[in-house]
Amino acid sequence: xxxxxxxxxxxxxxxxxxxxxxxxxxxxxxxxxxxxxxxxxxxxxxxxxxxxxxxxxxxxxxxxxxxxxxxxxxxxxxxxxxxxxxxxxxxxxxxxxxxxxxxxxxxxxxxxxxxxxxxxxxxxxxxxxxxxxxxxxxxxxxxxxxxxxxxxxx
Amino acid sequence: xxxxxxxxxxxxxxxxxxxxxxxxxxxxxxxxxxxxxxxxxxxxxxxxxxxxxxxxxxxxxxxxxxxxxxxxxxxxxxxxxxxxxxxxxxxxxxxxxxxxxxxxxxxxxxxx
Numbered sequence: 001x002x003x004x005x006x007x008x009x010x011x012x013x014x015x016x017x018x019x020x021x022x023x024x025x026x027x028x029x030x031x032x033x034x035x036x037x038x039x040x041x042x043x044x045x046x047x048x049x050x051x052x053x054x055x056x057x058x059x060x061x062x063x064x065x066x067x068x069x070x071x072x073x074x075x076x077x078x079x080x081x082x083x084x085x086x087x088x089x090x091x092x093x094x095x096x097x098x099x100x101x102x103x104x105x106x107x108x109x110x111x112x113x114x115x116x117x118x119x120x121x122x123x124x125x126x127x128x129x130x131x132x133x134x135x136x137x138x139x140x141x142x143x144x145x146x147x148x149x150x151x152x153x154x
Numbered sequence: 155x156x157x158x159x160x161x162x163x164x165x166x167x168x169x170x171x172x173x174x175x176x177x178x179x180x181x182x183x184x185x186x187x188x189x190x191x192x193x194x195x196x197x198x199x200x201x202x203x204x205x206x207x208x209x210x211x212x213x214x215x216x217x218x219x220x221x222x223x224x225x226x227x228x229x230x231x232x233x234x235x236x237x238x239x240x241x242x243x244x245x246x247x248x249x250x251x252x253x254x255x256x257x258x259x260x261x262x263x264x265x266x
Contacts, residue, residue, distance in 0.1 A: 004247055006240045011179075018247050022254035030253055040249035043242055129190065132175035135239065 011128040014135070016121040024110040027117045028086035031108065032056040042066070051075070058082055062091075074098075086110055102130045164208035165231060169193070170201050174228055177211060181223040 004018045020027050030036040034052040042049060043066065051065035060080045067073035077100075078093030089108045094100045105124040110117050125131035164170055173187055188198040202222060205211045210228035213220045 004240065004244050006243065016243065020247075020251065020254060022251075022258060026254050026257050027250075030250055030257070036253055036257070039253045040246055042246065042249065044245065128179045129176060132172075132179050135175055 008131070008135075012125050012131055014123040014125075014131065016123075018119050019113060020117045020119065021115070022117060023115065024112055024117045025086040027119060028089070028110050031089065032083070037064070056080060056083055062093075101134060102126050104134060164204050164210055167201070167204075170205055173198075173201060173205065174210060174224065174231060177222060177224045177228065181214075181221045183219050183221050187222065 004016065006014070006016050009015050030040065032054060033056075034054045037054065038049045038052045041064065047066050047068050049064055049066050051063065053064075054060075054062040056062075058080055061077065062080070063075060063077045065073065065075040074095060074097055076093050076095050078091050080089070080091045082088065082090040087110055090106070091108075092103045092105050094103050102125065107122045107124075109120045109122075111120070112118075123134075125134055165174075169191060172191070176182060176187060176190070184195060184198060184202065187202070188195050191198065202211065205228070206213065206222075208227075209225055210231055211222045212225045213222050
């Protein structure tokens, strides 16, 4: 069973949806409270987020830093444009690798779905080329571990 | 099957993965491909050769230009990457499910 969808839309969007059994309030909080974010927004096994600064208010900034404990790491910074607890978050973010990637504009909706939540994340990149680069970069992160596993399977 | 090793070592480089991602949006010339990377054209050409030898991209002759596009294997590789990205995100959200379950228990504990 797959609860998540990831697809591209038009030339510049990426849409991710995911259903949760918890209500919107809990899912929203898990996206805005550092001590909760640090427990799950981690990527592949072995990665941790030692720095999680998050000013969850309109105009507030955030900074997330990840490390794999072996000298590898990167961070993202971003600004909140709009927050409507527990329905909607609009923010921009960029990865620093260490040069910043183009701004990714992200609207996240948390809608009640029975007793649970349907989360919809709509990312907008400046153009098709940047979206492709973002997907390629995002893949880096999941890639390392998967790549090794795949090689073992062949 | 002898192409498989070449495909995987071709995919092991982030620049080459980004080139494939760019070509997923359509055919492009060497100059267009070099543009986002701050790399010299020979450096990009070297990456293109590796991708071509691995069967991930093909070239077309158009006057003096040699535009590249994804080969079938390249398209399949892109699909595989998207599947990997999906998997990384799914891993995060599976963890979030556990966090949310923990929050619920915590709340119940507080109200008792």
